[in-house]
Amino acid sequence: MSRHRARPALRSAAIAAALCLLAGCAADRTELKLQAAPPPRGKTVLVDAFVPAEPAWERLARRLRSRLADDLSQTGEVTLITAQQASLPAQRPLVLSGELVAADTGSEAVRFLVGMGLGNASLRAHVRVVDSTSGQPVLEFDQTRTSRAGSGLGAHWNPTDMDNEIDALAAATAETVARWLNGQTL
Structure with missing residues (x-):
């Protein structure tokens, strides 16, 4: 009797694993370079330009700044x-x-044929916050976004949309800055 109960559980686990492989996942990473004490609450911020490391990334850099x-x-x-x-x-x-230091769309073919994180899209931005009164940097970090659109058919049915990836990079960056402003550990 316990043997029959194990089969539905095993089947459910296999289905869940297959769905995870098809759906893919994404990862955001923050690498802190410099962190001073946060300013008093209610600080004003000017979001200035994000310079693309490559001219072809100009549109992505403008979208990153806007988002x-x-x-x-x-x-x-x-x-x-x-x-x-x-x-x-x-x-x-x-x-x-x-x-905007890196913008790689990855390879759908590699994701389809190999998977396991190969061929994924990635973005990286180096972010600086400078106190305009002193001219000194108060926060610097690299924000990385890695998207895995799945493998096999998941790579085909979930092509990478760099606009969505830039939006996610911007959201993770805003969250990092907000956590710093709140005095939270980064």
């Missing part, structure tokens, strides 16, 4: 200002900028 500003404003931790507002004497914002 990062949107995501940061939704955290409620900061007041975003424009470059024109930052030039006013009363404003002393934190200036958030960076570089």
